[in-house]
Amino acid sequence: MANKTIEDYLKAIYQVDVDQDGAGTTELAERLGIAPASVTGMLKKxxxxxxxxxxxxxxxxxxxxxxxxxxDVLRRHRLAERYLADVLGLPWDRVHDEAEEWEHVLSDDVAARMDAALGWPSTDPHGEPIPSARGDVPPLADTPLARLRPRHTARVARVSSEDAEFLRYLGSMGIYPHVALTVLTIAPFGGPLTIEVSGQCHAIGQGVAERIFVVDISPLPAAEEPA
Amino acid sequence: MANKTIEDYLKAIYQVDVDQDGAGTTELAERLGIAPASVTGMLKKxxxxxxxxxxxxxxxxxxxxxxxxxxDVLRRHRLAERYLADVLGLPWDRVHDEAEEWEHVLSDDVAARMDAALGWPSTDPHGEPIPSARGDVPPLADTPLARLRPRHTARVARVSSEDAEFLRYLGSMGIYPHVALTVLTIAPFGGPLTIEVSGQCHAIGQGVAERIFVVDISPLPAAEEPA
DNA sequence: GATAATTATTAGGCTCTCCTAAATAATTGA
DNA sequence: TCAATTATTTAGGAGAGCCTAATAATTATC
Known part of the structure; x- marks a missing residue:
């Protein structure tokens, strides 16, 4: 395998590049916590x-x-997260930082054993898909909670954040992958939305709702929604 | 914690220094796979x-x-070895190399969780003691197999080697910690000894017998041995 | 106790990965 | 279109950790 630095760069490029087309120097630099000028040099290499x-x-x-x-790095990272959470009982807001180290250290064999011990899981504790050993990533079929209409009920698919404090905040509302929630109201002009999660109501900001990805499971799919 | 390089140096110094008094530059350099001149520089630092x-x-x-x-590093290393062997089923000749990486990566919390999951083991898969979280190391009460007299039966306490091939060789004879064996004969002039392990006889060299540490469990302790 | 052999140190250099400051290209907007 | 802003790259440099070759100290040998 490559070294830690190279692995970090490639992973960062992949993650910046997933949605967008081509990663910018500055964005990469921010993600890596490095000066843009340094990134330029490494990219040449x-x-x-x-x-x-x-x-x-x-x-x-x-x-x-x-x-x-x-x-490969991403696979190890997410597998490690899942392992840390499921087997060693680490809370989901702590698995990321730990996995950030493990991803550079796990051998193929050990990763495969962890994978088997977990029953070949398909996602990490945040709901992000774990690439297969062959490098396949299942396409995502979820939408940001912010895009849901009032009255709709959805299941949380994944939470797109590595910030521990943010994850604890979601956890305090009972928001985890697989949990069902219902949108009650959405205030206009980018205002907050109120949602119901396991019987409790909460008001959350647009920004938060942008990072929670869900799959709509409302009983009335098409008819409900006027074009 | 310190960085990887520093941890490796300190661990090496500890291991060279355990029996002897003070570690020499060259010996350290060999253990670390580094030129002696480089070691001098790092020692100053x-x-x-x-x-x-x-x-x-x-x-x-x-x-x-x-x-x-x-x-601390040694504790993580040996804990990782035990974990890799007992939980993930890695053969004992492969745990060392893997643990060499893990030791620099395990957080206190994760190490503690692994420790608990294993039931607070006292040794690694080679029989080497795992230092406690407070840094206590139980004193060793074993002797090299090479020092055993014929007819004596002993239990393998630990195997002092990290060499995979050597460990596989021992494994092929059924020699692992906790296994009982009996010395049948010892050839003079540093010749081989023949031993019986679980019903099978084997001839092994002095060098090998020096690296296998045992505890004598013969029925007749003092009387058998003429001064 | 002098010389040879061994062991350790200094000197000078290299690569890797990062930095800051200055320059240049690309983009935005007036 | 031109100026201002923003993004990116070049230039020059620093620290970590390693190297080889040359030198110095220690230890062993006669």
Whole structure:
């Protein structure tokens, strides 16, 4: 495998690049906690190793080789998170930081054993999909809670955050993957939405609702929604 | 905690220093797979941080602070080995290399959880004692198999080696911690000894017998042995 | 107790990965 | 379109941790 630094870069590029097309130097720098100038230098190096495609001022993308490594790291990371949570009982707001180290250290064999011990799970404790050993990632079929209409009920699919405090906040409301919730009201002009989670009502901000991804499970799918 | 490099140095110093008094530069260099000149430089740095006592041309020793870190690393290492073997089913000849990485990565909390999951084991899969979280190491009460007299039966306490091939060799004879064996003959002039392990006889070299530590469990302790 | 052999240290350098400051390209908006 | 802003890159440099070659101290040997 590559070294820790390279793995971190490739993973970051993958994650920035997932939705967008091509990752920007500054965004990468922020994610990695590194100065933009330093990132430029490293990108040249990664390009020389054919792990990324890099054109000055144009951003980076992963080559197949680079993507393979990135997915491998991501797989280890999420597998480790799941393991730490399910087997060692670590709370979900602490698994990320720990896994950040484990991802660089797990051998293929140990990762495979952890995978088997867990029963080949498909997601990490935050609901993020665990890439397969072959590097396949199931497509996501969820939408941000913020996009749900009032009266709709949905199941939490995943929570897109690594911030421990944020995760504890969600936990305090009982919001975890697989939990069902219902949108009661949505205040206009980017105002808060009120939701019901396991019998309790909460008001949450738009920003929060943007990071919670759900799958609508309302009984009346199409008719309910006027075009 | 300290960084990986420092942890490795301190652990190496501890291990070289356990039996002997003060570790030599060359021996450390060999253990670390580094040139002696490089070790000298690092020792100065460690001394400046009050982790070791170092005098030019005189060797190094650990300070209390240094020993605390060394024991901490050793604890993580051996705990990881035990975990890898008992929980994840890794064969004993593979746990060392893996643990060499884990030791730098396990948080206190995770180590404690692993410890509890294992039922607070006292040794690693090779029989080496696991230092307590407070840094206590139980004194060893074993002797090299090579020092046993013929006819004596002993129980394997630990195997002092990290070499995978060597461990597989021992495994092929059924030699593991807790296993009982009997010395049948010892050839003179550093010749081989023949031993019986679970009904099977084997001839092993002196060098091998030096690395297997046992506790004598023969029925007749004192009378059998003429002064 | 002098010389040879061993062991350890200094000197000078290299690579990796990061930094800041300055320069340049790209983008935005007036 | 041109100026201002923002994003990115170049230039020059620093610290960590390693290296080899040369030198110095210690230990062993006669």
């Amino acid at each position: 990664l390009a020389a190793q054919d792990l990324v495609t890099y054109t000055r001022y144009q951003g980076v993308g992963l080559t197949n080789a680079g993507r393979a490594i990135a997915l | 460690l001394a400046a941080q009050d982790l070791v006592t170092y005098t030019r041309y005189q060797g190094v020793g650990l300070t209390n602070a240094g020993r605390a870190i060394a024991l």
